[in-house]
Amino acid sequence: MARLSSWKQSASYGLKRRLWLIFFTMTTTFVGLIILLNVETQFRLIDQRTDLRAQHLADIVAEVSIPKFAGRAENDLSAFFEELYEQDDINNIYIVGPRGRLIIAGNEEAARASMANNAFIAEAFATRQTVRSTGDGEISVATPLMHFGEPIGAIFLELCQKSLNGEVRTVWQTNLWAGLIFIIVGSWLANLLARHLTGPLTDLTVATKRAANGDLDQVLDIRSNDELEELSSSFNTMLQTIRTSMSEIHRVAYEDKLTGIPNRGWLNMHLEKLARQADHPEFAVMFLDLDRFKLVNDTHGHHIGDLLLREFADRLRSCMADLGLKQRVVGSNDMAQIDLAADEAILARLGGDEFTLVVPADRAERLAERIIAALDKPVVLDGRRLTASTSIGIALCPAHANCREDLLKAADIAMYQAKSAGRRTYAFYDHSNFAQLQANLDLEQDLTRAIHEDEFDLYLQPQFDLSSDRVIGAEALIRWQHPVRGLIAPGEFLLVAAAAGLMPIIGQIMLRKTIQATARINARRKDPLTLAVNIAIEELDQEGFADAVARMLKFYGASADALEIEITEGTAMEENARVVQQVAMLRALGIRLAIDDFGMGYSNLSRLKELAFETLKIDRSLVEGVGDDDAADSLFLTIIELAEAIDARVVAEGVETAEQREFLRGTNCHSYQGYLGGRPIPADRFEDWISENGVIDYAAQSDAA
Numbered sequence: 001m002a003r004l005s006s007w008k009q010s011a012s013y014g015l016k017r018r019l020w021l022i023f024f025t026m027t028t029t030f031v032g033l034i035i036l037l038n039v040e041t042q043f044r045l046i047d048q049r050t051d052l053r054a055q056h057l058a059d060i061v062a063e064v065s066i067p068k069f070a071g072r073a074e075n076d077l078s079a080f081f082e083e084l085y086e087q088d089d090i091n092n093i094y095i096v097g098p099r100g101r102l103i104i105a106g107n108e109e110a111a112r113a114s115m116a117n118n119a120f121i122a123e124a125f126a127t128r129q130t131v132r133s134t135g136d137g138e139i140s141v142a143t144p145l146m147h148f149g150e151p152i153g154a155i156f157l158e159l160c161q162k163s164l165n166g167e168v169r170t171v172w173q174t175n176l177w178a179g180l181i182f183i184i185v186g187s188w189l190a191n192l193l194a195r196h197l198t199g200p201l202t203d204l205t206v207a208t209k210r211a212a213n214g215d216l217d218q219v220l221d222i223r224s225n226d227e228l229e230e231l232s233s234s235f236n237t238m239l240q241t242i243r244t245s246m247s248e249i250h251r252v253a254y255e256d257k258l259t260g261i262p263n264r265g266w267l268n269m270h271l272e273k274l275a276r277q278a279d280h281p282e283f284a285v286m287f288l289d290l291d292r293f294k295l296v297n298d299t300h301g302h303h304i305g306d307l308l309l310r311e312f313a314d315r316l317r318s319c320m321a322d323l324g325l326k327q328r329v330v331g332s333n334d335m336a337q338i339d340l341a342a343d344e345a346i347l348a349r350l351g352g353d354e355f356t357l358v359v360p361a362d363r364a365e366r367l368a369e370r371i372i373a374a375l376d377k378p379v380v381l382d383g384r385r386l387t388a389s390t391s392i393g394i395a396l397c398p399a400h401a402n403c404r405e406d407l408l409k410a411a412d413i414a415m416y417q418a419k420s421a422g423r424r425t426y427a428f429y430d431h432s433n434f435a436q437l438q439a440n441l442d443l444e445q446d447l448t449r450a451i452h453e454d455e456f457d458l459y460l461q462p463q464f465d466l467s468s469d470r471v472i473g474a475e476a477l478i479r480w481q482h483p484v485r486g487l488i489a490p491g492e493f494l495l496v497a498a499a500a501g502l503m504p505i506i507g508q509i510m511l512r513k514t515i516q517a518t519a520r521i522n523a524r525r526k527d528p529l530t531l532a533v534n535i536a537i538e539e540l541d542q543e544g545f546a547d548a549v550a551r552m553l554k555f556y557g558a559s560a561d562a563l564e565i566e567i568t569e570g571t572a573m574e575e576n577a578r579v580v581q582q583v584a585m586l587r588a589l590g591i592r593l594a595i596d597d598f599g600m601g602y603s604n605l606s607r608l609k610e611l612a613f614e615t616l617k618i619d620r621s622l623v624e625g626v627g628d629d630d631a632a633d634s635l636f637l638t639i640i641e642l643a644e645a646i647d648a649r650v651v652a653e654g655v656e657t658a659e660q661r662e663f664l665r666g667t668n669c670h671s672y673q674g675y676l677g678g679r680p681i682p683a684d685r686f687e688d689w690i691s692e693n694g695v696i697d698y699a700a701q702s703d704a705a
């Protein structure tokens with residue numbers, strides 16, 4: 001590009017110089033010719049004049065002298081001759097008689113010197129005609145004086161041309177001055193003309209160079225009424241076309257197709273410049289993420305998911321408008337403006353359900369509150385009524401970070417803080433949480449990989465009947481077989497998984513493995529073992545959850561009553577219609593229901609009764625002190641009474657000592673689970689474990705016999 005523009009430049013300047021040279025050469029040649037012609041003419045004229053003067057003088061002298069020689073006049077000619085001799089251009093003047101005698105002279109001495117070798121006079125006498133010669137700066141003329149046809153003498157005249165040379169010099173000088181002035185004025189005119197001719201070309205060259213450097217907004221105004229004007233108007237049309245296609249390309253490259261708002265690339269470009277700007281006013285980067293969006297996609301399909309994202313973008317736009325914030329639009333010349341105006345915002349979709357807003361710092365909090373409130377209004381998409389919520393993280397520039405990457409990261413971390421604070425809220429970036437959140441972010445990425453690599457294993461912890469000490473079932477527990485960190489217990493990752501919205505997927509994996517294990521373990525048993533699986537609220541909050549469980553039972557050939565789902569006390573108390581509906585559907589399938597971690601929350605008794613569940617699992621914290629602490633004993637007994645009142649089977653959790661078990665045997669507690677009976681073991685070793693540990697399955701034994 002640089003080469004091209006320099007070529008154009010030299011072309012234009014070269015043309016100008018060449019035109020100028022042509023004009024200059026033509027002018028000087030013309031002037032030179034004129035001067036030469038003029039000088040030649042002048043010379044000819046001078047020659048003619050000298051000739052004429054010589055002739056004329058000779059005639060006058062003859063006229064004056066003849067009467068005297070003829071004897072008709074008495075005048076004294078010597079004074080007349082002397083006077084003539086005094087003339088500047090006359091070197092010699094005298095009259096010679098027929099016999100070569102000097103008759104009269106302007107200066108006798110000079111005359112005699114000249115006569116010594118003067119062939120002219122003899123020739124003039126002989127030819128009876130005027131004889132003349134030019135040479136050595138002199139013109140010599142000899143004229144016979146005729147009287148009645150006979151020569152009575154001859155006049156000799158010698159004219160010098162020196163004074164005539166002076167005249168010639170004057171002529172030369174005048175001509176040179178005139179020529180010089182002519183050349184100066186001519187050159188100036190030539191230059192003017194050349195500039196006039198090449199000026200538009202230079203304008204065109206400069207404009208092309210500027211266009212090549214990115215200035216596409218210029219308009220070239222050349223009115224030369226010729227091809228150059230046409231060229232300039234074509235140039236303008238070309239720029240207009242480029243501008244139009246540039247803005248189209250820009251739109252295609254920087255607009256998010258789904259929502260019509262700018263995309264990540266555009267945001268990056270603007271945020272980068274904005275953050276780099278020195279002394280910019282404080283601004284906020286807001287990171288928005290729809291809560292449980294994946295669930296919407298999984299349950300309602302991507303079409304509804306897309307519609308929801310579009311609706312989200314619309315609501316974000318109207319929230320901005322409510323606060324008088326104008327969106328920076330995707331145009332061809334975006335970067336012309338860098339600073340964020342006080343009433344300006346940059347809204348962009350980063351991808352998926354992640355959106356970003358860049359706004360003046362003092363607007364961020366109000367905007368966040370408004371957006372959260374705006375999402376509370378349900379939306380009907382393709383006939384489906386949905387409610388969405390968003391978690392918003394806010395990072396301030398320069399208070400929290402001062403470059404694009406860090407700002408987005410800080411806002412992202414703040415968004416996680418908002419999610420952990422229970423979603424549907426906003427949080428400002430807090431550096432003290434950084435390390436933990438960073439670890440959680442890493443963990444989340446790891447979890448996603450673990451899902452794809454099938455790194456989750458099913459472990460089973462046996463449950464025992466208190467009176468017979470027989471294994472009556474097991475609880476399914478998740479373990480993560482991490483390729484680097486080894487075996488990881490659920491306490492270390494389930495919270496992060498929940499915050500990342502991964503619970504439904506992980507739950508699905510565990511359900512499948514549990515149901516498969518149920519079918520396998522019970523295949524040869526007369527008295528089937530019940531496998532209890534933990535179900536998170538996020539799983540129950542899905543439209544098709546119970547149906548999926550039914551399909552899995554059918555697929556693996558497992559019996560519904562050998563499966564128990566454990567929901568926490570908190571989930572059991574949930575008012576969410578969908579959760580209630582899914583639990584009811586699971587019950588209708590014949591699946592048993594256990595209330596997990598009982599004693600940890602505040603249960604509504606009538607609600608508990610309504611659920612008509614089979615099992616109540618008393619939390620480990622309530623079992624811990626039994627057997628040697630009276631207060632713990634009486635609290636435990638109270639809970640057992642309560643369970644009897646609602647007709648539930650009781651499982652004591654976390655039984656670690658024989659004392660605890662002894663105490664439990666004296667109560668109406670039916671079964672227990674804990675390290676005393678057995679730790680959670682890999683599901684594929686569970687059957688071996690049962691036989692190895694001598695816990696007898698009488699039915700299986702009689703079968704084998």
Ligand code: C2E
Nearest residue numbers: 477478489490491510534535536654655656673674675676
């Ligand atoms: P939980 O449902 O209360 O499960 C019982 C937990 O107590 C298990 O911890 C188990 O290893 C532990 N435990 C059993 N007996 C004893 C004992 O005698 N002493 C002590 N100190 N602990 C005992 P784990 O496996 O680490 O699981 C922790 C929690 O993670 C579970 O608590 C459950 O809420 C959750 N979880 C585990 N697997 C899953 C799963 O597949 N899905 C869901 N949604 N949650 C799961």
Ligand code: CA
Nearest residue numbers: 475534566596
């Ligand atoms: Ca449990």
Ligand code: CA
Nearest residue numbers: 596597617653
């Ligand atoms: Ca429990």
